[in-house]
Amino acid sequence: MGSVGVYVRVDSRLLEEFTRIAHALGMSRSEAIRKAMELFLDVYRGESATSRMRGLIRSRLSLEELEEAYLVHKL
Secondary structure (H helix, E strand, O other), X not given: OOOOOOOOOOOHHHHHHHHHHXXXXXXXXXXXXXXXXXXXXXXXXXXXHHHHHOOOOOOOOXXXXXXXXXXXHHO
């Protein structure tokens, strides 16, 4: 599958923070945008966002513990 360029307009503060966090995670902005798009699709497909994020960071928590922490944080 080939890749295509996408042009979007976003608030400059949103882009600055997004880029800062992406770089802190060792990702380029393009990589982070691709991951964000994949997570967006997963949510609408009913897949677990936590399971998709599992490869982004190393965690000492199990998938179940991560999901519980996410749900508690969301409240």
